[in-house]
Amino acid sequence: MSEPILKLENVVKTFGRNEVLRGVDLDVAPGQSLVVIGGSGSGKSVMLKNALGLMTPDSGKVFFDGHDVTQSTGKPREMMRARVGMLFQSGALFDSLTVWENVAFRLIHKERLKRSDAKERAIATLKKVRLGSEVAGLYPAEISGGMQKRVSLARSIISEPDLIFFDEPTTGLDPITADAINDLILEQVRDLGAAAVSITHDMPSARKIADEIAMLFEGKIIWRGKAADVEHSGNEYVDQFVHGRASGPIQPAM
Known part of the structure; x- marks a missing residue:
């Protein structure tokens, strides 16, 4: 297998007395699609923000393409982000910009491409x-939610990134539209040869887009394996989550 393009090594992140990440170890190689599942409050979004550099771990390390970027700022961090795409959970489109301006935002404002070429x-x-x-x-207000997701996906791939993060990519979509988005994610990631890290609690989506699935629970990765093996993981926490059962070691959030 290729060397990981992204690697998290014993990453810890605490907010006050709340230790959200308790030593996360995770890696993804070029061309690999990894989906991280877990319930609300398990630390998925915090893990993603630490990986992306939007947060800095209290301890542990984050490596990108073999380089330690844990404390990187300025130009080194920008060089990493230039090779990373991101699809946000809400889409995060700019209401005041047209669809094409949203998609071309980085080209115009970072790469300083002429507007005609960017369009x-x-x-x-x-x-x-x-x-x-x-x-x-x-x-954005003039198009449907599913179309907004497609626009967000287009924005995440326009710079042909080496790594793409997907934050709950099918949230708020009906099952048919969600499946169409999953198909597009698969197609675009494979065409680019990019690595993909997705976080979701949508199991149909996870099964479809993942090569491997990892489960985050109470701030740690408690299981990782091939997507085909998630149904018979041998882990009682994973089994309860995957099958959506209220009874089991995971207590429902109330």
Whole structure:
């Protein structure tokens, strides 16, 4: 297997007395799709923010392409982020910008590409996620939730990143639209040859887009294996979560 493009090594993150991450070890190689499952409050989003550099671990290390980026700021951090795409849970589109301006945001504001060239690339990228040029001049409020997700996906892949993070990519979508988004995620990640790290509690989505699944529980990775093995993991916590049972070692959040 290739060397990991992303590696978290014994990452700890605490907020006051709340130790959210308690020594997370995780890695993903180029071309690999890893899905991290876990309930609300298990630390998935905090783990992702530490991996992306939006938070700094209290201890432990984060490596990107073999380099320790745990404490990196400024240009080194920007160089990493230039190779990373992100699809946010809410889509996080800018309401005041048109669809194509949202997709081309990095090209215009970071890479300083001419607007005409950026628009051309944005429209080409929209086609990759099954959106025609007729939506390019619309605003996010003028398109459906499923289309907004596609626009967000286009924005995450326009710079052809080496690593893409997906934060609950199917939240708020009906099952048919969610499955279409999963298909697009699979297609685009494979076309790019990128590594993908997704966090979700949507098991149909996890089964479909993952090569491997890992479960985060109480701030630690308690199981990792092939997606095909998640149904018979031999781990009682994973088994309860995967089958959505109220009874078991995991207490329902009330």
